[in-house]
Amino acid sequence: MDANRTSPYKFYQYWLNTSDVDAEKYIKIFTFLTKEEIEALLATHNEAPHLRELQKKLAEQVTIMVHGQEALDTAINASAAFFNPSMDALRALDNQTLTEVFEGIPTAELPKSEIEAGLDMIAALAAKTNFLASNSDARRELKQNSISVNKEKVGEDYMIEAKDLINDTFVLVQKGKKNYFIIKAV
Numbered sequence: 734m735d736a737n738r739t740s741p742y743k744f745y746q747y748w749l750n751t752s753d754v755d756a757e758k759y760i761k762i763f764t765f766l767t768k769e770e771i772e773a774l775l776a777t778h779n780e781a782p783h784l785r786e787l788q789k790k791l792a793e794q795v796t797i798m799v800h801g802q803e804a805l806d807t808a809i810n811a812s813a814a815f816f817n818p819s820m821d822a823l824r825a826l827d828n829q830t831l832t833e834v835f836e837g838i839p840t841a842e843l844p845k846s847e848i849e850a851g852l853d854m855i856a857a858l859a860a861k862t863n864f865l866a867s868n869s870d871a872r873r874e875l876k877q878n879s880i881s882v883n884k885e886k887v888g889e890d891y892m893i894e895a896k897d898l899i900n901d902t903f904v905l906v907q908k909g910k911k912n913y914f915i916i917k918a919v
Contacts, residue, residue, distance in 0.1 A: 740829075740833045741796060741800040741804035741805065741807060741808045742807070742808045742811050742812070742830060742833040742834060743833060743836070744795075744796055744799065744800060744808070745792050745793075745796045745805065745808035745809070745812070746792075746808075746812070747792075748788065748791050748792035748795050748796065749785070749788050749789065749791075749792040749812075750788070751788050751791060751792075753778070753782060753787065753788075756787045756788045756791050757775060757787065759791055759795075760774070760787060760790065760791045760794075763791070763794070763795050763798075764790075764791065764794040764795065764798075765794075766790075766794065774786065774787055774790055775787065793805060793809075796808060807830060810822070810825075810826070811826055811830050811833070811834050812834075814826055814834070815834050818884060819884070820883050820884055820899070823899055823905070824899055824900065826900070827900070828900050828902055831899065831900060831902070831903055835903065835905075835915050838913045838914065838915050839864065839913075839914050839915070840914070840915040840916075840917055841861065841862035841863065841864065841914070841915075841916055841917070842916075842917045842918075842919045843861060843862070843916055843917070843918060843919070844918070844919060845895075845898075845918035845919065847861070848893055848894065848895060848897070848898065848904070848916070848918050849894065849895045851892040851893070851894050852892065852893040852894075852916075853891075853892055853893075854871065854875055854880065854882075854887060854888070854889055854890075854891050854892075854893070855868050855871045855872065855875075855889065857882075857893050857904075857906065857916065858870075858871035858874070858875075858880065858906070859871040862914065862916060864906060864908075864914040865908070872889060874908055875887070875888055875889040876889070879908055879909050880906070880907070880908055881906070881907040882897055882904060882905070882906055882907075883897055883899065883904065883905050884905065884907070893916070898918055901918070902917060902918055903915055903916070903917055903918070904916040904917075904918075
């Protein structure tokens with residue numbers, strides 16, 4: 734990983750997603766924590782590995798070293814914003830950070846004028862974006878109440894409009910809990 738060309742958010746995420754075995758090794762190599770601090774951290778981590786305290790500390794320490802405290806704060810806020818049930822935190826991020834957060838999520842670009850005119854949900858899910866394979870798949874998912882726009886459940890009658898644009902550019906569409914899709918206004 735080239736730290737100088739990697740955004741602080743991606744850099745932070747890289748270290749945050751390190752395996753337990755690697756995190757234990759890396760925290761000793763890439764931080765200035767004392768032996769006692771590392772042993773205490775390992776003990777805490779071993780009691781509750783699912784909390785990923787070891788990875789969090791590693792990501793924090795290395796990100797501060799390379800990018801600084803302000804960049805770390807932005808990276809932590811961006812991570813939390815994506816998983817926050819409220820849209821307020823995502824709306825507070827700048828477009829560059831949003832682009833980094835949304836990187837890797839399937840995206841369709843549509844003319845902003847189409848969104849401003851009102852984009853029906855069937856078109857938003859299938860015909861215009863290919864997020865779902867067909868209009869019938871889109872109708873089925875909408876009837877099953879599994880589609881969200883900007884973290885709010887929507888039905889077939891919902892229209893995506895300019896008010897739905899995050900930072901005047903993005904719309905976050907979700908199917909179920911883990912399937913995300915971005916509509917980007919261009």
